[in-house]
Amino acid sequence: MASTLPAPALQASRAALNAALADQPPINNEVDDFEEGEIPEVDMEEQAEGIRTVFSDPKNFNVKHPLYSPWTLWFDSPATKGRNLPQTPVSAFPQTPVPQTPSVAAAQGWMEDIKRVISFDSVEEFWGLYNNIVPPSQLPQKANYYLFKEGIIPAWEDEANKHGGKWSIQLPRDKNRGNVDKMWLYTMLAAIGETFDPTPDDMEGSLAQSLITGVIVSIRPQFYRISIWTRLAPSPTEEDKLRERIEAVGRYFKAGVLGYQESARLAGPLATEVEFLSHRDSEKKGKAAKKIIV
Template structure:
């Protein structure tokens, strides 16, 4: 196996990510023997050289569908429901949901916000993902929030109060078939702690260039959000800081989001192509809360 490229992740995060990938590859390429094969082999060995008894058919047993073979470790890549091995993430995460449907209009936002589940491993994430309604099917004016454990998806939370958000709005009709993948890729980038990896533009000669870190991992991302609206979908990436002095580092997150995660064309404004109200833009939470008509400073990539 080739040596991994240099990573900007902390050692614990890099080790967890590498372990998950290795386990997935090994399980898919070299599946362990089934219980039937194991019993047959043992029966043949025990019966060999014992005269007539050795000529008998070996006794075999079969693992019933849905049951884990206790002789072999199983990851979520092999069995989405009955896995026995977990690969820890660098940070625990929590999924939240709220819906501003008619029955919720009388409630405050805090009352409408529901904590779905917390998780801390690759396997638990896929267990969650495979059992929730995708963004394309949730009611308009509903939102999924995926935030690091202990951080509430609110401006007032101390982890968010001095930060901001990258945001993109995508027309519902044009992106209804791709929003689910965009949200999945965004979540994977978040829990994999890859948004801060320096963005390097791919080329035809090197479509998967190795990133050489230019700055240390700073735990900048607090959470990601997908929102369903009547005319569009919106995805947000929330950060801890929004200072002008951090512009280069925060813009790198925006580049990774737009080009690396969403796979959009470099140099082409989405607003020019799809006639949407915004491109991939960054604005501080403080400016987001400004009154209507107030000039807001925005960064774009």
């Protein structure tokens, strides 16, 4: 049966599986006579029979593939305000405390109604989480999922976000109810797979790490909004490497993740183009806000 997973996920699976196979000890416990320094030949097909990845057995896998960074999923909706979320199957995953930094304290009032669901650091835990949560198309109005790197809260005040901005697209609910779940899944996969902005080798300082801090899907009465948050935002008057990287994130989001042609124009009733706006400019209204559009 052909896989329905996107190509990046399949590539990651095959690469991780090959690495896992290479690290497994021989299954046959019999001791053969080998000369000193000789490496025994391993039957890879025999080894593979005992290895179950999340892609072959979503519930009974026995191999874990670590992600480059750990991530935390947050959630809020009108139904969660002022109370704790009910326990769900994902609560079986290990929980880590939210770091109480000064930036977290500054946003604490707004964060009181946002519930931390789970943290994870492997491909298997991601799929275990994804298979046990309600998809965006079935969430109530005004609900939000926030998937952020562990240690970063989904608030402008966080140290990792306060100098950044976000790419976002707004889509009418009626026309995109059948697409939003796939769009959100592909957005999450691109984030945890570090494909939006791979960590560069030739940068220094704040540019030497991935620009991506988190991704959000928001459900509103008439539209869906998917956003990608970045830790930095370029100056609107400068043409530099940061701006090039920010624009590359937007182009990949539009074409590689959402599946639109780069030349396509998307704006219309309740819809926007794929747009970047710094968090600082998000507080402005009208023409004072400087957007980047791809």
